[in-house]
Amino acid sequence: MPAEPLLSNRPSSENSxxxxxxxxxxxxxxTDKSDFSPRSWKFWREIGLxxxxxxxxxxxxxxxxxxxxxxxxxxxxxxxxxxxxxxFMVSDGMGPTxxxxxxxxxxxxxGLPFSEQLVLDxxxxxxxxxxxxxxxxxxxxxxxxxxxxxxxxxxxxISVLPNHxxxxxxxxxxxxxxxxxxxxVTTRITDATPACFAAHVNNRxxxxxxxxxxxxxxxxxxxxxxxxxxxRCHFLxxxxxxxxxxxxxxxxxxxxxxxxxxxxxxxDFDNLKGGKSIDLPMLGLFAETDIPYEIDRRNENDVYPSLxxxxxxxxxxxxxxxxxxDKGFFLMIEGSRIDHAGHHNDPAAQVHEVLAYxxxxxxxxxxxxxxxxEGVMVSTSDHETGxxxxxxxLHTSYPEYVWYPSPLANASHSAERLALEYNTxxxxxxxxxxxxxxxxxxxxxxxxxxxDISDAEVAKLASDPGTALYQxxxxxxxxxxxxxxxxxxxxxxxxxYSSNPKLAMPLVGNHENTEVGDFLxxxxxxxxxxxxxxxxxxxxxxMVTDAEGQQVSWMGRIPEEGERLDGQTHxxxxxxxxxKRHWNHGRGCDCGH
Numbered sequence: 001m002p003a004e005p006l007l008s009n010r011p012s013s014e015n016s017x018x019x020x021x022x023x024x025x026x027x028x029x030x031t032d033k034s035d036f037s038p039r040s041w042k043f044w045r046e047i048g049l050x051x052x053x054x055x056x057x058x059x060x061x062x063x064x065x066x067x068x069x070x071x072x073x074x075x076x077x078x079x080x081x082x083x084x085x086x087x088f089m090v091s092d093g094m095g096p097t098x099x100x101x102x103x104x105x106x107x108x109x110x111g112l113p114f115s116e117q118l119v120l121d122x123x124x125x126x127x128x129x130x131x132x133x134x135x136x137x138x139x140x141x142x143x144x145x146x147x148x149x150x151x152x153x154x155x156x157x158i159s160v161l162p163n164h165x166x167x168x169x170x171x172x173x174x175x176x177x178x179x180x181x182x183x184x185v186t187t188r189i190t191d192a193t194p195a196c197f198a199a200h201v202n203n204r205x206x207x208x209x210x211x212x213x214x215x216x217x218x219x220x221x222x223x224x225x226x227x228x229x230x231x232r233c234h235f236l237x238x239x240x241x242x243x244x245x246x247x248x249x250x251x252x253x254x255x256x257x258x259x260x261x262x263x264x265x266x267x268d269f270d271n272l273k274g275g276k277s278i279d280l281p282m283l284g285l286f287a288e289t290d291i292p293y294e295i296d297r298r299n300e301n302d303v304y305p306s307l308x309x310x311x312x313x314x315x316x317x318x319x320x321x322x323x324x325x326d327k328g329f330f331l332m333i334e335g336s337r338i339d340h341a342g343h344h345n346d347p348a349a350q351v352h353e354v355l356a357y358x359x360x361x362x363x364x365x366x367x368x369x370x371x372x373x374e375g376v377m378v379s380t381s382d383h384e385t386g387x388x389x390x391x392x393x394l395h396t397s398y399p400e401y402v403w404y405p406s407p408l409a410n411a412s413h414s415a416e417r418l419a420l421e422y423n424t425x426x427x428x429x430x431x432x433x434x435x436x437x438x439x440x441x442x443x444x445x446x447x448x449x450x451x452d453i454s455d456a457e458v459a460k461l462a463s464d465p466g467t468a469l470y471q472x473x474x475x476x477x478x479x480x481x482x483x484x485x486x487x488x489x490x491x492x493x494x495x496x497y498s499s500n501p502k503l504a505m506p507l508v509g510n511h512e513n514t515e516v517g518d519f520l521x522x523x524x525x526x527x528x529x530x531x532x533x534x535x536x537x538x539x540x541x542x543m544v545t546d547a548e549g550q551q552v553s554w555m556g557r558i559p560e561e562g563e564r565l566d567g568q569t570h571x572x573x574x575x576x577x578x579x580k581r582h583w584n585h586g587r588g589c590d591c592g593h
Contacts, residue, residue, distance in 0.1 A: 085328035085375035086174075086524055087315070087364050087499075088147070090193055091357050092140060093339025095384025095492045101347060101482065102354040104390070108405035118354075119362045120379075125504060126496040128513045130383045133162050137491045140339065141204040143382030143513060144196035150517025150528070156559065158192065158201045158210065164558050166200040166539060168531025170520045171330055175223040177526045180280070180318045180329040183224055184310045186291045187336035188231025189214065193382060197332055198224045200535065206556040207234050208245050208547070215255040215283065218554060219538035220531070222258050225280045225329075226317060228310040229336075230287035232264060242288055247547035255283050269305045275316030282317070284310075293337055293414040295352040307335060308360040315367045328373050330524060333360060340416075342385025345484040346473040348411035348448075350388070361497070368499050376503040376523065380516055381494035387485025394481065407479040410449025415472035418447045422461075422468050436462050448476055 091098075099120065107116050132142035134154035145153045145160070149167035153160060161167050171181050183194045190199075190207040199213040211234040216222030233244035235251040245251075252262055260283040263269060269286065272278050286304055291297060297304050305313075311333045318329035335357030341350035361379060368375045393399040425431070425439055440461045444453050453475070461471050470487075477484065496516070498504035506519050521528050543551040 083322075083326055083328050083373050084524070085319070085322075085368075085371065085373050086330050086520065087368070087375065087377040088330070088332045088520060089357075089361060089364065089377060089379035089497075090144070090147070090332065090334040091338055091354075091379060091381045092187075092193055092334055092336050093342045093383065093385030093489070094335070094354060094357070094381045095388060095490070095494055097388045097390055098338065098342075098350060098354050098384075099495070100390050101388065102351045102358075104403075105351040105405045105408050106355065109409050118358050119365070120358050120495075120497055123361075123365075123379075123497040123499065123501075124495055125498050125501050126507050126509045126511060127493040128380050128496055128511055128516060129493055130381075130513055131491065137489050138383050138513075139204075139489065140192035140382050141196065144193040146513040147380075147382070147517045147520065148196045149532075150514045150521060152514060156202075156204050158199055158204050159196045160200055160202055160555060164202055164555070166532070166535040166555060168528045168533075168535055169197050170517065170524065170526065170528060171197040171332070172220055172223050172531045173521065173526035173528040174330040174524055175225075176531060177524070178325070178327040179524065179526075180225045180321050180325075180327075181223060182226035182314045182318055182329065182331040183229070183334075184227075184307070184314050184331065185229035185334040185336045186307050187229065187334075187340075188234065188289055189227050189229035189285065190231045190234050191229075191290075191336060193334050193336065194227075194229065194332065200539075201556045202553075202558050203556055207231070208247065208249075209544070209556055211235050211251045212249070212254065212544075215251060215260060216258045217254060219535055219542065222260075222281065225321070226278070226282045226284075226314055226331075228282075228284040228286070228305075228314060230285065230289055230291045232285035233288050235285060244289070245547075252283075266301075266303050266305060269309075269313070272313055272317075274309075275313035276320070278313065278317035280317065280321055290337060290340070293341065293349045293353060293416060294356040295349050295411065295414050296417045298352075299412075306359075307333070307356050308363050311360045312363050312367070315364070315371075319367075319371055319373070322373075328375065330520075333364070335360065338381075339385045341414075342388060342484075343487055344415055344469055344473050345386055345477055345487060346415045347388075347480055347482040348408045348476050349414040349416070349473075350386075351408055365499050375499075377499040378504055378507065378516065378519065379497040380513075382513070383489045384492040384494055385489050386487070387483075387490045387492075389483035389485070392477070392481040392483035394478065403481045405480065407448075407450070407476050411447070411476055412449065413447040415469050415476070418443050418472045419465075419469035423465055426465055433462065444472070444475065448472065450475060450479065452479075 099118065103118055103121065106112065106118065107114060130138045130143060132138040132155050133152040139155040141157055142153050142155045145151065145157055148159050148169035148171065151161060151167055154162055159167055159169050175181050183189065183197060185191065185194045188207065190210040192204045195210045199210045201209055214224060214227065233242055236243040236245065237248045237250045238245045239248055256262060260281045261279045263284045264286065269284065291304050292300065297306065314331055318331060322328050335353060338350065338353040338357060341353050364377050368377060390403050392403065422443060431439065437458055440458050441453065444450050457475060461468055493510065496507050498507065501508060504519065507516065539554055542554040544554050546552045
């Protein structure tokens with residue numbers, strides 16, 4: 001027989017089996033079971049593996065969904081389900097380095113170990129990014145608008161959007177929802193941060209108009225139940241010696257007509273008995289402009305209340321007022337002058353301002369712990385000021401790794417106070433050159449506690465008293481080897497703190513400053529968008545009379561394109577004896593902080 005070719009057309013056994021199965025299907029005859037069994041086992045094994053893969057995949061998806069929901073529940077504000085209080089604290093101008101500076105100062109001053117912490121340190125939960133819509137470096141107006149409206153805006157905007165429409169604030173929405181409201185600050189109550197919660201102007205420097213709005217002269221009427229701070233000069237008519245208004249409006253009388261009880265002295269404040277004898281609404285203005293730095297105020301405790309005292313009185317009053325209500329209160333507390341110490345590059349003033357804020361922070365924690373109503377406190381800064389560094393290179397040679405708290409501990413006054421006293425001395429005494437030098441040496445020795453002053457430092461102060469504030473501050477900074485990169489703000493991220501990390505879980509980690517604003521409104525469960533709509537509807541074509549008797553928009557003039565809204569240096573607030581306020585100077589001027 002001829003041999004079969006290697007590549008014959010003979011069907012393989014597998015093909016033969018397939019043909020047999022086809023014949024069986026056509027004829028109805030059963031196939032050979034011995035051939036089917038191996039195929040059956042393989043088939044069902046594959047089916048089993050497929051089913052197992054589907055089930056495993058479904059299980060993974062279910063677990064992922066459950067995990068995601070769990071994470072979402074941790075990272076969203078708890079839905080309001082009952083009465084609650086919200087205390088929002090703002091450490092204006094305080095960056096992370098402010099804590100390092102103050103912590104080391106506190107340890108040195110009190111002889112404590114390096115492990116000793118500030119109260120703030122124990123409640124850190126995250127950080128906030130601070131840029132505005134117009135700059136990588138924000139001012140306080142845009143920074144506070146991010147908190148109050150939860151939206152970005154331009155530097156200089158007081159709860160106004162980049163298109164110059166007003167945006168509703170969390171305080172206004174809280175008042176509409178039945179909460180009691182309050183503002184406590186150590187600057188002028190018309191300053192940018194407090195203004196952003198209860199006023200709407202296109203330019204932060206319109207503090208006269210801000211004062212009017214804050215007592216209720218604007219579309220929403222009165223929305224603040226309690227205000228404590230400085231800035232009395234913006235509430236008095238320009239016919240009085242203590243006024244810095246540009247018109248004759250009496251805002252204190254306007255406030256009284258709208259129901260406010262008014263106090264303006266330490267004696268009046270003491271009569272409030274820590275808040276137990278407060279009749280709301282309450283307006284307390286305890287300084288002509290800003291309340292003095294804590295380093296100076298502590299020696300004038302009989303004249304000015306502290307931030308802690310004002311905060312405690314406000315919490316007590318608002319708690320008592322809401323005891324029988326189904327709504328709690330919203331209170332904003334600002335350690336305002338940390339910012340000014342940064343602008344002045346004054347490390348001695350800075351550490352005392354941060355310590356005063358830390359004390360107020362501790363008092364809020366104590367209140368929340370003891371108050372029967374659920375509440376939470378969130379604290380952050382609008383920005384960092386000064387570009388502070390706890391290091392300084394004094395010479396071209398490689399620097400030592402040191403900074404010295406002792407020069408800060410020796411100072412008994414701020415550079416601001418010493419500069420003010422020096423310029424007052426020059427105006428009243430018209431001293432000779434020798435008398436001027438003697439005065440300067442005495443002020444440095446008694447006010448800053450420095451004994452190694454050079455002739456060059458004294459000569460510069462004698463020849464240029466207009467920059468005395470910065471010169472006094474530089475003397476301390478240099479000896480402490482504390483560094484500053486600017487007299488303005490920086491773009492540094494700032495810390496976020498809370499009394500209750502669980503309730504404030506949405507703010508754990510790094511966030512935009514607008515997310516802080518989101519948390520405030522969501523925790524209270526208030527409708528800010530409805531307030532925005534009401535403001536825009538009622539404000540359409542609404543006009544007011546300005547100081548010149550002209551009709552202008554209720555939010556003031558719209559800045560021209562390219563116009564700077566952050567003013568001059570803070571020195572302008574204290575550099576002259578201006579009775580009347582002006583766009584760029586005056587005793588009660590906001591100069592861009």
